[in-house]
Amino acid sequence: MKIRILILLCLLAGSTGSVMAVQCQGIDVSIPGGKPGREINIGAQVFIEPGQTAEEIDLWFRTLKENNMTICRIRMFESYMRKPDGTWDFGLFDMAFRSAEKYGIKVFGTFFPHTEKTDIGGFKFPRSDEHLESIAEYIKQLTTHFSQFRSLYGWVLINEPGVGGKLPSSEFTGKKFTEWKESHPQKEFTGKGYPVLMDLTDQAFLRDYNTWFLKWIASEVRKYDPDCEIHVNNHAIFQNCAEYNFPEWRKFLTSLGGSAHASWHFGYFSRSRYAMAMLANSEILRSGAGDIPWIMTEMQGGNNTYSGGTPICPTKEEIAQWLWIVTATEGKGSIFWSLNPRSSGIEAGEWALLDFQNRPSDRMRAAGEVARTINQNKELIENIRVAESGINVLYVHESLWAENKMTEGLARTYEARTPGAVMKSALGFFEAITQMGVNVNLKAFEEFDFGKNDYTGSTIILAHQISLPDSYVPFLESFVRKGGKLIVEGLTAFFDENLHNTMKTGFAWENLFGGNISEFKVAGNIFPLQLDTYTIPAHLWRGYISGKSGSSVAMHEGETIALRNKTGLGEVLWIPSLIGLGSRISDDYTGLIKLLNAELIQSLNNNVPVRFKIPQKDILMRSLESGSGYLTVIISKSPKPVSLDLDFKNKTANSRILFANKAGSIKGNRIFISPEETMVIEWN
Structure with a gap:
């Protein structure tokens, strides 16, 4: 069924001055069956600040149009609109919206309430009840004013939620945490009678806190604007995904977004692997979006000089690579940061697609060529779907939380004892399968569909997911019984959700995995793991299995180090050594690919067209x-x-x-x- 969303003319209050609902106008979006079919928009952030002229602003929007770009993002600085006496002056931003209308450019307005001048990313949570009320008034002012422009496409709720796992120290956050704990009481002892000495409640709260604040902002928008796009861009996805609950976000967003700045966000990858980083980032977002569309809301457009992490200037070739990767993962658009550079403060003179004379760089021309190709093949490209391989690398929030707790303060002498090993292990398998030329999903555990009746040809890989709640057992048991293949690697399930060692306190996974761990031993930074005829580099720990059922796949000094266990119509392959991370550290996936070619044979034969x-x-x-x-x-x-x-x-x-x-x-x-x-x- 074809769903047509029509954005109507705004309706404002009558003589009483009260505010009625307003609706965005001007954009007609057809969505047949979900994400595919929706138009693809490429554009850039237009940075608006005092000192700019109407002529200069108009030139920027004309330049977007001349380079086949159809969308932009504008950071809506409260500090440039709200006067000291409490009145509002929108004139500077009105010029931008009028120019956008003139050239047919859609505008995503990013809420950016007042914050410190040096705060380039914006705050992530309210500081107090009074601050929350101020934010509500700001949202009211913007939604009711800018709905008059046909160029308004939608609102970005907040710039880049996510705080790296660290709770803010504000009184407001403390109050919210106290309220949350009242409905999520932490037990002193587990159901098995073991004491709870460490817990992950602060991380669980942070995930819920992010969701609460985003939902609150969305509800404020909907008071005045029932139809516009509601969007948010996460960032530093390989770290901050631990804080994101995408299935809950889908309930109030109309599209999901992300920031993928090579300088800031791709620290797990070398420069030659930035395309792989963009692909993994995009796959996480594609999964997180589910049935709503997603776009890459921020992508590095130019040189970073004194800001950012790693100083780089993307090449024109990288710009094309990144745009096509987003498109090839069903992304419905990309927005560069930024079109023009900001003039002062942190990031001044950096990140832009234009040079200082407002001329398009080779990067902008390359982006325009990609946009032109998409426009010339609209029907073909806008209806693409990723060819589903049935192969899924899953990450688990509790594992990311546990790693941050257990590695805090450790000397970073080994990758596995450093924050990031959980995600890098998953990335190791993702990269190996990608080197095979095979599509592979990268998604959170809760984003996988466990409700099917048949999983023949489907594979789940749990690579070094060190904390698995016992409540996940029935989901994976059902998956395997119904024909699925489960590959378990590294120290997966070493802890439960209470940071108890599962192998000592009653191993809930024994029937599914086919046994328990007898012990893990340090075997060296890189050591060879022999599986059948495959030699695979492994990292740090070798796990030994005390088998209960199934058959041994590999032995070391007379003990089982890999086990195959059949359950129902499916099976589990258990390799309790870090072969994903070991292969990644060694930059050699040869042995792992040979293993995967054999173990994924059903998925490869049933699902992979090329x-x-x-x-x-x-x-x-x-x-x-x-x-x-x-x-x-x-x-x-x-x-x-x-x-x-x-x-x-x-x-x-x-x-x-x-x-x-x-x-x-x-x-x-x-x-x-x-x-x-x-x-x-x-x-x-």
Whole structure:
């Protein structure tokens, strides 16, 4: 069924001065069956601040249009609107909205209530009840005023929620935490009689606190604006995903977003792996969005000089790579930070797509070329869906929380004893499968659909997810009984949700996994793990299994170190050593890929329409369904030209190149691709 959302003319109050509902206008969005079908918008942040002229602002919006861009984001600084006497002057921002209307640019307004001048990202939570009331008044003023503009597309609730796992020390947060604990009492002892000496309640509260504040802002918007887009952009996803409850956010958002700044957010990756980082980031967002659309709300557009983490200037090739990666993961748009540089303070003169003379950089021209290609192939590209492989790497919030607790204050001599090992282990498997040319999902445990009747051909990978609540046992048991394949790796399930060692306090996973752990032993930073004929680099700990059922897959000095256990129609492969992280540290996925080729055979045979004939270390590919055919987005990070063969399962396919920004070509199923090139190919 085709759902048509029509944005109507605003309705304002009558003579009493009271405020009635207002509705955004001007955007007609057709959404057949969810995310696919919605138009794709590429654009940039237009940074508005005092000192700018109407002519300069108008030039920026004209430049967006001339470069095939259709959307922008504007940070709505309260400090530039609200006067000391409490009155409001929207004139500066009105100029921007009028220019956006003139050139047909949609505007996402980002709420940015008053904060310190040096606060470049904005506060994440209210400081007091009075502060909350002030925010409510600010939202009322903006939603009722700017709804008059046809260019208004929607509101970004807050800029980049997420505080790195650290609770704010404000009185307001303390009060909310006290209220939360009243409805979430912490037990002194577990049901098994063991004392609770450490807990994860502060992290569980933080996840709920983020959700509460975002929902509160959304409800304030809906008082005055029942129809506009409501959006939020998370950030530093590989760390902050522990704070995000995306399934709950879907209930009040109309679209999910994210910030993916290579300088700030890709610290787990080297420069040559930034495309992989963007892909993993995008897959987390695609899963989090569920049935609502998602866009990459912030993407690094230019040089960072004194701000940010790692100083870089994206190349024009990287700009194209990132845009196509977002598109190839069903993203419905990308917005660069930023079009023009801010003039003063932190980030002054940085991050922009334009040079200081307001001329488009090579990066902006590259983005415009991608946008042009999408516009020329709208029906084809706007209806793409990721070709589902059935392979799912899951991360668990409790594991991320537990790692932060248990590694606090440790010397960072080993990756596994450093914050980030849980996510990097998941990324290790994600990267290995991607090197096979196979699509793979990266999602939170609660985002997986455990309600199906048949999981034949489906695989779940739990890589070093160190804390698993006992309540998850029936979900995974049902998955395996119904034909699913579960691969368990590293110290997965070492703790329960109360930070009790499960192997000592009653191992709830014994029947499913096929046994218990006898012990873990330090075996070295990198040591070889022999599985059948595969030698895989492993990191730090070797786990030994005390088997109860199933069959041993690998032995070390007469003890089982890997076990296969069949349950119902499915099976579990348990390898309690860190082969994902070990392969990642070694930068060698050869052995792990050989193992995965064998263990994922059902998923690969049943679900995967195309893959690399031979694994490719420096090539990324995403396969997409569109109509009766497929699209492949292929990106080379190799320093040399590469020729590679695609495996269509002995089928032949006709091809058409939609995009190639270098000398890329096709001969049959063989791809010829240049260094740093992106190719988008249609196959029928």
